Amino acid sequence: MWPAALITAGASAFGRLFAAGILPSTVLVTVVWLLLRADAFSSDKAGLGFSNLIPADFSIKDGGLVLLFVLAIVVVTTILQSFHFGVVRLLEGYWGDSRLAVALVRVGVNRHRSRWLRATAVLGTTGAANDVGSSGAQESPRTRRLQDQAADRRAVLRRELRTKRAADVLAAYPPDVDELLPTRLGNIMRSGERRAGERYGWRTVPAWPRLFPGLSDPVAAAYRSASDAVHTAAVFCVTFLSITLVVGAAFYDDPELWWLPPAMLMLAYVSYRGVVASAVTLGVIQQVAFDRHRFDLFEAMHVPLPGTPDEEYHLAQDLSGFFAKGGERPEEARMFLAGVRRYSHAEPQRWQWLKKLVAGKDQ
Structure with missing residues (x-):
């Protein structure tokens, strides 16, 4: 059983790497490669046309050039992989504290x-x-x-x-x-957070890392798929924006190719719309996750399950505050633990077989 699961997990990981890393890196490296081969950045080559982007002597028979091309893709892919989270944050509108x-x-x-x-x-x-x-x-x-x-x-x-x-x-x-937030993507992401756990008293940001490991396989798979779609579209958006700047700098003196920067900018806009659509789906899946699995957090923390909606809401608020602030000051965690009335523990595993046997005889 485990080899099939390992193969499936490996295929899924490679799919994410290909969609959000290798593919945009290949596009970016190919564009820059063609521009350098065509000497498009030189002022002596003004008036280039589309046919000039692929030189007549261009060939893939040179193993060194192919190796260098692949190496460039690997380097760019590695760099992009380390900036996926930062790219999404940038599109959300977290731009720093400068004036x-x-x-x-x-x-x-x-x-x-x-x-x-x-x-x-x-x-x-x-x-x-x-x-x-x-x-x-x-x-x-x-x-x-x-x-x-x-x-x-x-x-x-x-x-x-x-x-x-x-x-x-x-x-x-x-x-x-x-x-x-200043961007549409940022507002949609924050809207999904506020409408996921906050309905039940949970603060989504500190509670989600504790809730996610216990999600059922269908919900977890749907969340990973939506998250991969967000990161992939975000990387492509930034990739096409970068290509727009590079192409604009290369073809500023080539009127026949002035249509390329607007075309790349349009592709960046389409990619951004893809990020927004995927973020909406991601927010819905987070809501479903809290709808179905929020009580698992109470059981994981070994606190008694709430008996009423009001008790659930207040207990969720207390646990969220503990998750958010407990790591900053250990004494705050001790104060929270001191307020817990009692712990709820599962029955010992050694008696489970007896309960099943008695239930079977009753039937």
């Missing part, structure tokens, strides 16, 4: 705050209009013209469409406007 970064963050947050407020206003206005419509006197359809009835129906449909769009907009943002 320029703070200014850019402020601009992005203000833009998304305006969108958040408009969506909230639409939902509030629509709700008020529905209340007025439901409480006001309704004119009998028999006394109204067909044109007026059709106009009212179109108005209702437009209002419903605006409401749905506003609800979709708010779903992509965290519930609290003060937690907005």
